[in-house]
Amino acid sequence: MLTVALRTLRTRWAGFTGSFVALCLGVALLTVTGLALASSATAPERRPERFAAAPVVVKSQDTLRVPTPIGDRTARLAHPRPLPAATVTALRKLGPVVEDRSFPVRGGPAGLVGHPWSTAAFAPYDLTAGRAPRTADEVALTGDPSRLGRRLRTDRGTVRVVGTLTPRGFENAVDPLRGFENAVFFTDTRAARLAPAVHQLVVTADPAAVRRTVGGSARVLTGDARRLADADPGRDSEALTAMNALFGTAGGVTAFVSVFVVASTFAFAVAQRRREFALLRTTGATPGQIRRTVLAEALTVGALASAAGCALGSHLAPRLAARVADEGLAPAWFTIGDHTWPYHAAFWTGLLVALAGATAASWRAGRTAPTAALREDSGRITPGRLLCGTALLLTAAVTLVLTLTGDPGDLLHRKTYISRPMLLITAAALLAPLVLRPLTRLLTCLPTTVGMLVRANTATGVRRTAARAAPVLVTVALAGSLLGTTATLNRAKAAEAGDRTTAAFVLTPPPGTGFDDATLRRLRAVPGTDISPTSSTAVHVLEDGVALVRSEGRAATPAALAATTRLPLTAGRVSDLDDDSIIVNGEWRRHRVGERVRVWLGDGTPRTLRIAAVLTTGTGDNGVYVTPRNAPGAAIDRIDVALRDGADPAAVATALDRAAGPGRVLTREAWLRATHPETNRTTRLGLLLVLGIALLYTGISVANTMVMGTSDRARDLAVLRLAGATRWQVLRLAGAEALTVVAAGALLGLAVAAVNLAGLTGALALLSVRPALAFPWQALGTTATACALLAVASAVVPTALALRRRPATLAGLRE
Structure with missing residues (x-):
């Protein structure tokens, strides 16, 4: 054999x-x-950056630990507490202490991060030009020495560059002069005024003595653990997880x-x-x-x-x-x-x-x-294929119904909406011969000679037609299902945001900052307005005694919140929110009004709060709401402004712009456009990679089956030529048949995508979200066009080559 x-x-x-x-x-x-x-599983831990030369780093507790019957559960705190003053005083008795501060600086080079000058020695940085800053308006920058002597206008004031620095050990970085960050160093006094809170510091003392002094009030970092004091210490592991x-x-x-x-x-x-x-x-x-x-x-x-x-x-x-690595999907050091x-x-x-x-x-x-x-081959579907296709179709239907009745939110998760369509796609491909015959007849119903021949060829060669249409079905169905799902979810999230926001204006501070008390006083003085300052926060709850679940939330004053926001409540009232209560959503295990739940606030403080109201589950953006007292350390990062009766919107907008300082003042419509949900970069690249793979395989399969089918029909082509058909007519027939097959496959793929998206819209309706079905018509059109061009080329070129021989020879007859 x-x-x-x-x-x-x-x-x-x-x-x-x-x-x-x-x-x-x-x-x-x-x-x-x-x-x-x-390679990612054996990747080395990232080494310390900002504190590579620091002896001991003391960092405030930024991790919540909750004991459970199966061990401690941990989570990152949204608002770590500053180091206690008593701890800092005790550490000064052990040796020199340098307080570290980090804060964003807007203006000048992009992504500037401010630090006190005394911490530059711990990276360590080398002063390549100029000198250290001595006065409040002087700074030192990392990067190009040509910046020396320039004046920069920033949100921290106008400053003059008196020195430039380069970090050691980063010669292989993307920008060796800048290294791992775009830093600007102020004098220690100026940095303390700009960022009063101290969350970490460097101590030159024996590590054991430092641990005894701080006890459980802070973390003591030495060796490679000092990387945990760098900005975003988990970015490498997160990038590797996303890449995997x-x-x-x-x-x-x-x-x-x-x-x-x-x-x-x-x-x-x-x-x-x-x-x-x-x-x-x-x-x-x-x-x-x-x-x-x-x-x-x-x-x-x-x-x-x-x-x-x-x-x-x-x-x-x-x-x-x-x-x-160059695209930022993996750490810069990642190699195979x-x-x-x-x-x-x-x-x-x-x-x-x-x-x-x-x-x-x-x-x-x-x-x-x-x-x-x-x-001749009857072309009927085989019993095994019919049985497998029916079983897969029933499995897809039953699992969809079970998910809708049990956990409709599962259909909104990326793993689900990527894997679930494959079940239905396989079923549709197996059962395609049942509908291809009537479908191709419908597509070739024009009373022309070419239409009649195409109709006859596709009807008699159902197996050949199914083999050609299957890859087109797979690609169109994947494109419609995946891109349609992400577009539908984004549109549903945008609709949720629009329904919640009733304010006339929305104010946001510069990224990484918040509104201070002076700005709030100026905004409250604007006539004809009601303002609602809110802060981003988070709370943790222990569900089933073992799972520590984090819920994103916002801190707001109840009366102001009710005046500027329309929350999608299923029970309770916004006005019932107070310092002893919380508003939760339907995803919480306990979500009845009046029940009390034990939670941990953003700074780790345990509280037992009463449920004042319950939000719909929605698409997952309906977080919890607490009062500002239950969000210690949270900076105000959004202010909703409602107009009172008779207020002039133009005059209010001008007054808000003057009072907001560096903050942005946007109308409701402009804010909704600016914050319209978009698919994140990693998910978008993943979907494009999946569709690229599908399209590549479709091209291979379409070209292969078209060439195989054409070579197998050499005698049919010869009979047409002997019957009087011209070379051009035969080529038109081959092209028309290829287009018919692609159109049939595209329509079946579109039907599969429509069924998948119908399940998604059903899940959104069950989650109390206004469904907004979105078909990616442009992507579908591009995909179908690419398949059509490839199919026509793969059918016409072999046919043209075959027609170069004499019809009698092609038919196997003697001349």
Whole structure:
């Protein structure tokens, strides 16, 4: 059987090219994914940056620890408390203490972060030009020495650059002069006025003595643990997690589409070779021998393609690692390590995919009867295909109903809306022959000769039509489902924000800052307005005694909040909110008005609060509400302004602009446009990668099946030429048939996407969100157009090459 398989591959190499390329690319991507995951798992911990030369760093407690029966549960605090003054005083008795402060500075180079000058020695920074700042209006900057002597206008006042610095040990950074941050150093006195609170400091003393002194009031960091005092210490692990999710999703989609393409290609190849198998049966071949022949072909193609894919992946992995690091999807230091298991996993997965894709085709080939050589293929759907398609369709329907009735919010999660459509897509592809015949007849209902021939060809060759339409169905359905889901969710979140916001104006401070008391007094003095200052905060609750759940929230005064915001409540009233209560949403385990819940506030303070009102679950943006007293340390980052009767909006806008200082004053409509929800960068790149993989495989499958189908119809083309059809008419027929198949596949894919989005809108309705269905028509049109162009080219070019021969020769007749 292996000899027969090798000879078949040699004579029918064009038919197996698509499977080879699809498997090769799939294994290459799986190799890259495996190498990236293995390298991220063994990635080194990031070393300290700002405090690389500091002996001991004392950092205020920024972690909440809650004991549970299965161990302590931890979470990051939203508002860590400053270091107690008594602790700082006690540490000064042990040795020199340098207080650290960090605050954003707007103006000058982008992303400036302010620090006191005395902390520059701990990075350590080298003064490359100029001198240290001595007065309140002098600063030292990291970066280009040419800035020396310039004056900068910032939100912290106008300052003069008297020195420039370069950090040691960052020669390989993106900007070696700047290093890991864009820092501006003020005098210690000026920095203390700009940021009075102290959350961390450096102590030159014995670490053991420092630990005894601080006790449990702060964290003592030494060695590599000093990185926890840097800005955003978890950014590397978060980037690696996002990268792993991106590559994991890509690997899953690759495996799914690879099986789909290989199975479709082998099924089409077996259907084309039906008469060949029937003749083998006539000469004495058993069904088992036929099956083993097909599986041997798949094994050979799979082994060669998997080996080539591993080699290709080993070359692509380092380049991809450099690219994702440059794009900020991975830490700048991320590289591919020396690992072997990803190659084994990718190779054997590719081989398994090839065998899995050919198994169903081999059983169909083994059932070929000897008399099949004497009759045409009926093209009816096989019982096994009908059974599998029906089972998958019922599974998709039942799981959707169960999710809608049990946990509709699960449909809004990224893992769910990426994986769930694949079940329905597979079912639709398996059952496509049931609807392709009437659908193609509808698409070719024009009373023309070409339309009649296309209608006859697609109706009689249903199996061939299904094989060509399947990859188009997969791509259009994925594009419609994934992009449509994200667009629908964004539109639903925007509708929620619009329904909640009733204020005429919304004020926001510069990023990273908040409104101070003086600004609030000026804003309250603006006539004809009611203002509602709110702060971002968070609370934690222990559910089921073991799960510490964080809920984002806002701190607001109840009366002002009710005047500027319309909260989507299911029970209770906003006016019932007070310092002893909280407003929760329907996702909380306990969410009945009047119940008391134990929570931990943003600074870790435990409180037992009464539930004053309950919000709808919504899309997940309906957080909790507390009073400002229950959000200690939270800065005011938004002010809603409502107009009183008779107030002039233009005059109020002018007065607010004067009183807000550096803050932005936006109308309600402008604020809604500025904060319109957008898909985050990692998710967007992940979706584009998934769709790119699907489109690539679609191109491979469409081109392969079109070429195979054209070569198999050489005699049909010859008969048309002998019957009087011109060369141009035959080419038009081939192109029209390809367009009809693509249109049928696109319509089926659109139907699948519509069903998926209908389930999403049902979930949104159950979550009390106004559904706003959004179809990505532009992306769908682009995808369908690309498939159509590729299909027409793959059908017309082989047909034109075949028509170069004489019709009699093409038909196998003597001239």
